[in-house]
Amino acid sequence: xxxxxxxxxxxxxxxxxxxxxxxxxxxxxxxxxxxxxxxxxxxxxxxxxxxxxxxxxxxxxxxxxxxxxxxxxxxxxxxxxxxxxxxxxxxxx
Amino acid sequence: xxxxxxxxxxxxxxxxxxxxxxxxxxxxxxxxxxxxxxxxxxxxxxxxxxxxxxxxxxxxxxxxxxxxxxxxxxxxxxxxxxxxxxxxxxxxxxxxxxxxxxxxxxxxxxxxxxxxxxxxxxxxxxxxxxxxxxxxxxxxxxxxxxxxxxxxxxxxxxxxxxxxxxxxxxxxxxxxxxxxxxxxxxxxxxxxxxxxxxxxxxxxxxxxxxxxxxxxxxxxxxxxxxxxxxxxxxxxxxxxxxxxxxxxxxxxxxxxxxxxxxxxxxxxxxxxxxxxxxxxxxxxxxxxxxxxxxxxxxxxxxxxxxxxxxxxxxxxxxxxxxxxxxxxxxxxxxxxxxxxxxxxxxxxxxxxxxxxxxxxxxxxxxxxxxxxxxxxxxxxxxxxxxxxxxxxxxxxxxxxxxxxxxxxxxxxxxxxxxxxxxxxxxxxxxxxxxxxxxxxxxxxxxxxxxxxxxx
Numbered sequence: 001x002x003x004x005x006x007x008x009x010x011x012x013x014x015x016x017x018x019x020x021x022x023x024x025x026x027x028x029x030x031x032x033x034x035x036x037x038x039x040x041x042x043x044x045x046x047x048x049x050x051x052x053x054x055x056x057x058x059x060x061x062x063x064x065x066x067x068x069x070x071x072x073x074x075x076x077x078x079x080x081x082x083x084x085x086x087x088x089x090x091x092x093x
Numbered sequence: 094x095x096x097x098x099x100x101x102x103x104x105x106x107x108x109x110x111x112x113x114x115x116x117x118x119x120x121x122x123x124x125x126x127x128x129x130x131x132x133x134x135x136x137x138x139x140x141x142x143x144x145x146x147x148x149x150x151x152x153x154x155x156x157x158x159x160x161x162x163x164x165x166x167x168x169x170x171x172x173x174x175x176x177x178x179x180x181x182x183x184x185x186x187x188x189x190x191x192x193x194x195x196x197x198x199x200x201x202x203x204x205x206x207x208x209x210x211x212x213x214x215x216x217x218x219x220x221x222x223x224x225x226x227x228x229x230x231x232x233x234x235x236x237x238x239x240x241x242x243x244x245x246x247x248x249x250x251x252x253x254x255x256x257x258x259x260x261x262x263x264x265x266x267x268x269x270x271x272x273x274x275x276x277x278x279x280x281x282x283x284x285x286x287x288x289x290x291x292x293x294x295x296x297x298x299x300x301x302x303x304x305x306x307x308x309x310x311x312x313x314x315x316x317x318x319x320x321x322x323x324x325x326x327x328x329x330x331x332x333x334x335x336x337x338x339x340x341x342x343x344x345x346x347x348x349x350x351x352x353x354x355x356x357x358x359x360x361x362x363x364x365x366x367x368x369x370x371x372x373x374x375x376x377x378x379x380x381x382x383x384x385x386x387x388x389x390x391x392x393x394x395x396x397x398x399x400x401x402x403x404x405x406x407x408x409x410x411x412x413x414x415x416x417x418x419x420x421x422x423x424x425x426x427x428x429x430x431x432x433x434x435x436x437x438x439x440x441x442x443x444x445x446x447x448x449x450x451x452x453x454x455x456x457x458x459x460x461x462x463x464x465x466x467x468x469x470x471x472x473x474x475x476x477x478x479x480x481x482x483x484x485x486x487x488x489x490x491x492x493x494x495x496x497x498x499x500x501x502x503x504x505x506x507x508x509x510x511x512x513x514x515x516x517x518x519x520x521x522x523x524x525x526x527x528x529x530x531x532x533x534x535x536x537x538x539x540x541x542x543x544x545x546x547x548x
Binding site (some may be wrong): 016053 | 146147151154155156157182185186189192193196199202266296315
């Protein structure tokens, strides 16, 4: 069954969405079949979460609120995995 | 020690090497660029650093490949196409905060050399020395793989991953020398411990008598002070190598990364002094900060942090750039000396107004330092970097510089690029200047010129 899940989460790690987090997001998102998008709330810029190019283009700093939108059979699991990754601060501390 | 025919840089990886110069060059691509990029991506993935992993991911990214495909179809060569494909990302990062801008530069460095990784063309069976502006991780791996005997770069951070690769591979490396000094195919010798590059063998006469210290005498017996212009915490290397102090420590870069400013404390014992120049107040230093009030708060917070560090050591002195009027000097004096209790306050003399009002400005200063770069630029209207340093050696500019010297009742030195040029330094000595802050790669030559000066 196709689901759509939307959730907002704040970036907590010090350097924001720099190279490593962008790569991690793209790697995690690519494990799921759903279409996944990440939007930077402050300016509305949106990226395909599976594209490291797109995610890095968001250039989201610490404190930015991101909207994660996933649509597909594993949307819930995808969103959970990404939110978990972001809330862990990308294991940077 | 021998200085003739030598170029002096920063020793990054020790040991001696010699070989034929190899530089990056444009090469025509035969075959499918995408399969080549796939190979490059695999090579990059073997690197452990974040940026290599990121770039490897970028090369496999469908969005990037689609952009590259479109640009190639327009008929651009491979190198240009890759640059254009990555450009939106670089521009976006550079317009954001300085930390992203710094990351953009790292990515640009890798991409600027990416097209050459698989296309690096040279004859085998000889000794080679790579000469370039900088070195990406991917290219460092290539040099290691191909058994290069040496590396000469314009810049490379000591703690970068590329530097680590060179060090692990035992490739002697000297940094801080412009690759324009060398031609493809010429034979060079380098010593990665002394930081010396030469067209003739490096021998015992290079090792003996490298001058150290900060006071030197002219032929006429006059004492001249020579300090260093530095930018980064790991430049402590130069202070230790030459046993001298710092006449200008630029702090702009340090403020991009808060944790870096703390490393200034590593210089607290350096004699005779470390003059820390506060950063220029300007929006360009804070990336894409759109809220001016936040910008001002951020700048003040960072400025106060800098003052705390200056206060932590008796060897530290603070220097304020771009002062033009006595009222400005007084404001800084009231804040720094009266309010914060920091006595060693100096100003840079780098604007025409500062020269005009110098007598009223200097009562608020313990020392002055002439910033010839901006001073020349503001007097002539020529932008920094657009004119040759040697243009500054003329009677008219000399009159301005003499005026500063005659008006100064506190110690005055020169920290601009003019002092790091052989002709410029001789010119300044003739004008009567006796204190200089020079680039590290010029220190040895500066000492030679001073000791040879008979004026």
